[in-house]
Amino acid sequence: MSGLNASVTEAAFAIGRLDQALNGHPLLPAALHRMRLDAVRRQAAVDGYAIDPWHLAAVIEHLPLRLGDEDRGGVFEAARYAFTQYQWLVAPDLEQEGAVQDAMAVLTRGSRNDSPLLCVARGLHDWLEAGHARSAMRTAIVRHLGAMLTRLPLPLTGAAALQADVPWDFTAWAPLFLQALAGEARDALRQLGLLEHGWLQARQAVAPGRRRNSRALAAIDLIAAAPLMSAVTLAGRLRMAPKNALILLDQFVEQDIVVEVTHRSARRLFGLKGLAPLAMEVALPRRARRGANRICESIIESAPLLSTVSPLARWQPDYADLEAAMAAADQAVRNADIRLQSLGLDCPIAVQVRSEKKR
Structure with missing residues (x-):
């Protein structure tokens, strides 16, 4: 029991530090986005699917993937699975929401004298012992900890504790699950430090030579806080013309402060330099690919929508x-x-x- 108590303390301390660091942080939206990508990557890996988080980021934004000679079928199958896990985590549909509510009811059955972390460990173990799927309980854990322990819905699920070689007896498994939660929290805190470093470097790069009333620093702050930013969105936030916002973004790209991830003339999306891996994973426009087939778009067409509203039928003009x-x-x-x-x-x-x- 002493080992279990030590694991509870370790996990609580790591999660508390992360929650404190993120609360009110100017980069909170970007940090949570990165955390969700990492959470889904861990979950998919444990479930047997190796997914590049930047592939998932491209699929979320409905961007085609740039692939080499690797197993295309395997990549798309993994991306489909990861996107489904992302949907469970961010916007479950009506049926999924019902399963999440059932999982949350299991988490709240624990003793009031137990810590929320022990209740989560016991609830997850009981849920899987009953033969239920993992996805609903993962989302329930995020919500339960957000309501009972943290101020933010941190996507921490202890995915590593569900690997095939982990002992399943609760006494031996529970400390490993709590240690996995602590490890995810520490990784997220390090990622937040990298985001801050990139943000401060970008601010230092644009500050020299700018007019006092320049909106460049404000633009960098907005770009850093958002996972991806378009010229129209930036213009609306800064109350300037979209054309001028696009000029500002193009200047940032030339200065190697910002990267464009879409390679298109329309719906161009930008992010800080740290998103360069995402730009490398996005396919070039169709006109530049010379006969590339539609396999890159197939995952988006077959992926579930993050909404319960059915899409409108495509309009067919009548001439x-x-x-x-x-x-x-x-x-x-x-x-x-x-x-x-x-x-x-x-x-x-x-x-x-x-x-x-x-x-």
């Missing part, structure tokens, strides 16, 4: 009335040309039409 009007106009021009020719005159419109046809 029948326009074509009929154009045909009537052509006939009127031909009739006028025939009548004018019978009088020895030319119809200017008909002459122009004939000359264009000869070209």
